[in-house]
Amino acid sequence: MTRFYEDFTMTIDGEPATSDKTFDAINPANEKPIAQVPDASREQLESAVAAAKGAFPAWSATPLSERQKLVAKLGDVIEANTEDFIRLLTMEQGKARAGAEWEIGGSAAWCREIAKQELKTETVEDDGHRTVEVQRTPLGVVGGITPWNFPLLLAIWKIAPALVAGNTMVLKPSPYTPLCTLKFGELTRDILPKGVLNIVSGGNELGAWITQHPEIRKISFTGSTATGRKIMESASGSLKRITLELGGNDPAIVLPDVDVKAMAKELFWAAFQNSAQFCVAAKRIYIHEDIYDEMAEALVDYAKTVKVGDGLEQGTDLGPIQNSMQFDKLKNLLADSKENNHKFLLGGDIGAGPGYFVPVTIIDNPPEESRVVVEEAFGPVLPLLKFKNIDEVINRANNTEYGLAASVWGRDVSAARKVADRLEAGTIWINEIHTFSPHVVFGGHKQSGIGVENSLEGLAEYTNVRTVVTNRAAPTSV
Numbered sequence: 001m002t003r004f005y006e007d008f009t010m011t012i013d014g015e016p017a018t019s020d021k022t023f024d025a026i027n028p029a030n031e032k033p034i035a036q037v038p039d040a041s042r043e044q045l046e047s048a049v050a051a052a053k054g055a056f057p058a059w060s061a062t063p064l065s066e067r068q069k070l071v072a073k074l075g076d077v078i079e080a081n082t083e084d085f086i087r088l089l090t091m092e093q094g095k096a097r098a099g100a101e102w103e104i105g106g107s108a109a110w111c112r113e114i115a116k117q118e119l120k121t122e123t124v125e126d127d128g129h130r131t132v133e134v135q136r137t138p139l140g141v142v143g144g145i146t147p148w149n150f151p152l153l154l155a156i157w158k159i160a161p162a163l164v165a166g167n168t169m170v171l172k173p174s175p176y177t178p179l180c181t182l183k184f185g186e187l188t189r190d191i192l193p194k195g196v197l198n199i200v201s202g203g204n205e206l207g208a209w210i211t212q213h214p215e216i217r218k219i220s221f222t223g224s225t226a227t228g229r230k231i232m233e234s235a236s237g238s239l240k241r242i243t244l245e246l247g248g249n250d251p252a253i254v255l256p257d258v259d260v261k262a263m264a265k266e267l268f269w270a271a272f273q274n275s276a277q278f279c280v281a282a283k284r285i286y287i288h289e290d291i292y293d294e295m296a297e298a299l300v301d302y303a304k305t306v307k308v309g310d311g312l313e314q315g316t317d318l319g320p321i322q323n324s325m326q327f328d329k330l331k332n333l334l335a336d337s338k339e340n341n342h343k344f345l346l347g348g349d350i351g352a353g354p355g356y357f358v359p360v361t362i363i364d365n366p367p368e369e370s371r372v373v374v375e376e377a378f379g380p381v382l383p384l385l386k387f388k389n390i391d392e393v394i395n396r397a398n399n400t401e402y403g404l405a406a407s408v409w410g411r412d413v414s415a416a417r418k419v420a421d422r423l424e425a426g427t428i429w430i431n432e433i434h435t436f437s438p439h440v441v442f443g444g445h446k447q448s449g450i451g452v453e454n455s456l457e458g459l460a461e462y463t464n465v466r467t468v469v470t471n472r473a474a475p476t477s478v
């Protein structure tokens with residue numbers, strides 16, 4: 001079968017690596033193979049870890065300013081290849097042009113901004129005779145494991161701080177979206193010293209080998225809560241540090257004083273950006289009963305103007321679901337809503353294909369305990385929920401094992417703020433959503449994760465603390 005692209009190679013010790021075993025990357029808009037992808041063997045993972053370990057002494061001893069310069073250059077090389085990355089990202093992930101531009105632009109920006117960060121040694125005591133300093137030292141080899149919704153950006157969120165902090169890395173992209181990450185690895189070979197960044201591709205088993213590997217000191221993982229639990233268990237064998245960015249079921253709370261018409265567009269994108277394959281998508285929208293009917297109607301009207309299709313076609317706003325596994329999950333969720341006689345305000349019926357297309361689906365006030373409310377859909381199936389009073393909606397919003405993010409919408413900002421202050425989530429947006437920064441901390445509460453990314457706190461997660469106590473009066477016998 002002919003494939004759109006020829007070879008993609010892994011990057012091990014600064015060199016291209018192929019594998020005897022391969023798998024296909026599939027374009028989710030037409031289910032056709034795009035390229036063959038190496039399926040790393042255990043020996044290749046061993047080589048990658050050995051390369052990263054070998055590169056660590058020199059890289060960690062490289063002056064911070066030099067490491068920062070090279071990480072910023074990674075941003076330059078992404079920018080120089082923007083058009084190629086956008087096309088490749090759309091083909092492998094499915095997202096439409098605007099979303100791909102956001103992700104590739106963000107990946108370049110993150111490299112450059114994280115490259116400005118520094119964790120300074122802190123002097124916590126100094127009385128003239130004795131000083132106590134706290135240093136931040138790198139951990140060693142870091143293992144990165146990433147998902148398929150924002151494949152390049154989420155890899156960069158790990159690579160940039162890990163390298164700036166002086167670690168070396170072995171990173172594995174999702175088997176569903178390996179191409180942009182492999183291409184990025186290829187481009188880094190002329191920039192980074194050999195072994196500093198190794199990119200290996202393969203399935204879940206390769207991920208498990210990484211999490212078990214005794215030479216890997218930390219796992220930085222983004223993906224589902226179910227996999228996060230397995231990783232935590234596996235990492236315990238060698239007491240690895242872990243950062244887990246996991247799933248969410250984010251509530252949006254719409255107060256009665258909003259401008260309904262203006263809100264419809266905001267809420268639509270809050271929920272459906274990236275075809276709702278977004279950890280921080282608004283996944284349950286609670287609307288005050290006074291405006292519920294009007295808001296639901298405005299949302300449906302706006303949704304009808306949005307074009308779902310192949311991301312490569314001009315005019316497409318939302319692409320397909322990224323893979324068949326997630327597509328099947330969504331079919332199952334829709335079947336459950338139908339069996340339970342939920343009222344569909346829009347969508348619900350999946351066409352014949354080809355392509356993993358799920359139409360924008362909006363469900364009218366299903367019971368709070370229904371699967372479409374309780375589970376993370378991770379696709380364009382959105383329940384609208386009616387509420388009467390603030391205490392009740394806060395209880396409902398917090399009644400979940402997740403705690404990634406939430407949003408509150410209202411013209412009376414102090415009233416919105418009072419609601420926000422009672423929500424259990426790592427990020428709460430008021431009257432905006434999905435604004436991220438390399439300098440703003442991000443992480444989940446409850447089972448949405450452990451640890452954080454971005455900001456100096458995120459950078460610190462790639463370091464050990466080393467306290468140095470210096471007494472200037474060395475012991476003498478006289």
Ligand code: NAD
Pocket residue numbers: 145146147148149150154172173174175202203204205206207208209211222223224225226227228230231245246247248278279280376378404444448449
């Ligand atoms: P996933 O957990 O299925 O897979 C993520 C990665 O883990 C892949 O690379 C996969 O190969 C690997 N993996 C799977 N099993 C493994 C194992 N036993 N050991 C080691 N690695 C293993 O997640 P996904 O379906 O790719 O991503 C969707 C999920 O990611 C959603 O739940 C979403 O909310 C979450 N997510 C969270 C954030 C965040 O920042 N909190 C961001 C994006 C996505």
